[in-house]
Amino acid sequence: HRRYLDTFRGREAVTPDGHRILVCANIGAPKDLEAVLGADADGIGLFRSEFLYLGRDNYPPEEDQYQAYRQVLEAMDGRMVVIRTLDIGADKQADYFQLPKEENPAMGLRAIRICLTRPEVFRTQLRALYRASAHGKLGIMFPMITSVSEVKRIKEMCAQVRAELKAEGVPFDEHAELGIMIETPAAAVISDLLAREVDFFSIGTNDLTQYTLAVDRQNAQVEPFCDRHHEALLRLIRTTVENAHKAGIWAGICGELAADTTLTDFFMEVGVDELSMTPGAILETKAKILDR
Numbered sequence: 001h002r003r004y005l006d007t008f009r010g011r012e013a014v015t016p017d018g019h020r021i022l023v024c025a026n027i028g029a030p031k032d033l034e035a036v037l038g039a040d041a042d043g044i045g046l047f048r049s050e051f052l053y054l055g056r057d058n059y060p061p062e063e064d065q066y067q068a069y070r071q072v073l074e075a076m077d078g079r080m081v082v083i084r085t086l087d088i089g090a091d092k093q094a095d096y097f098q099l100p101k102e103e104n105p106a107m108g109l110r111a112i113r114i115c116l117t118r119p120e121v122f123r124t125q126l127r128a129l130y131r132a133s134a135h136g137k138l139g140i141m142f143p144m145i146t147s148v149s150e151v152k153r154i155k156e157m158c159a160q161v162r163a164e165l166k167a168e169g170v171p172f173d174e175h176a177e178l179g180i181m182i183e184t185p186a187a188a189v190i191s192d193l194l195a196r197e198v199d200f201f202s203i204g205t206n207d208l209t210q211y212t213l214a215v216d217r218q219n220a221q222v223e224p225f226c227d228r229h230h231e232a233l234l235r236l237i238r239t240t241v242e243n244a245h246k247a248g249i250w251a252g253i254c255g256e257l258a259a260d261t262t263l264t265d266f267f268m269e270v271g272v273d274e275l276s277m278t279p280g281a282i283l284e285t286k287a288k289i290l291d292r
């Protein structure tokens with residue numbers, strides 16, 4: 001089977017109706033690059049930036065973040081790298097954030113909500129990201145979005161950071177794409193409105209499943225109630241991709257469902273532009289798209 005999969009190495013995943021699907025990698029730290037480079041990834045569709053914030057006793061400085069992002073962009077050598085801003089809270093905790101104890105952390109102060117509540121923390125990350133954008137093809141992605149007003153606030157902060165860097169004479173890519181994760185039912189349902197505000201969508205099926213089906217992703221007891229192919233999820237995915245395309249932006253999937261090859265035909269039919277997954281699953285997905 002390994003030899004069969006290797007025959008798809010280096011090939012573009014083009015569907016029978018001629019649509020190129022980027023098959024990208026999810027990573028959690030620069031140390032994962034080796035696996036990505038060996039896996040024939042078309043890019044990085046999700047770089048979870050939490051590793052920079054976890055396992056330490058204070059906020060990571062801009063310079064450390066810049067170096068980590070730059071390293072990944074340079075290694076990918078012009079291929080797209082989507083870096084997701086801080087998605088802490090819920091299952092991922094860091095003491096120095098001094099987040100209040102919550103009854104229901106998955107629905108609590110997490111991810112973009114922390115960034116909007118603590119603009120200085122967010123600004124530091126945005127500065128590091130924009131500085132790194134001078135070294136490759138960067139997409140900046142925001143998690144846990146539920147409303148248009150959040151996206152507008154985020155875009156204002158991005159514009160401020162760009163203006164600051166420009167005034168300081170620091171190089172960055174003016175065209176670095178800004179995208180959002182579609183991982184709440186609210187975001188999927190208003191994806192027509194959100195699509196006017198951003199350059200891309202990436203569907204986070206792990207959280208989208210949890211919130212749509214009301215099944216805690218951390219609770220093994222409700223696992224039997226977690227139907228990952230639930231029609232509600234498939235409809236939300238279809239709606240999101242259709243609304244993206246109507247607005248002329250691209251849409252990918254970066255949750256675990258992206259690597260589910262029993263759904264690859266569905267993703268192709270819907271017109272998904274990118275699938276991002278653990279590096280080890282990439283060739284299997286390329287084979288599924290190409291071998292017919």
Ligand code: PEP
Binds near residue numbers: 048
């Ligand atoms: C998701 O929710 O599908 C996702 C990709 O993000 P995470 O698994 O990091 O929450």
Ligand code: MG
Binds near residue numbers: 206207
């Ligand atoms: Mg998520």
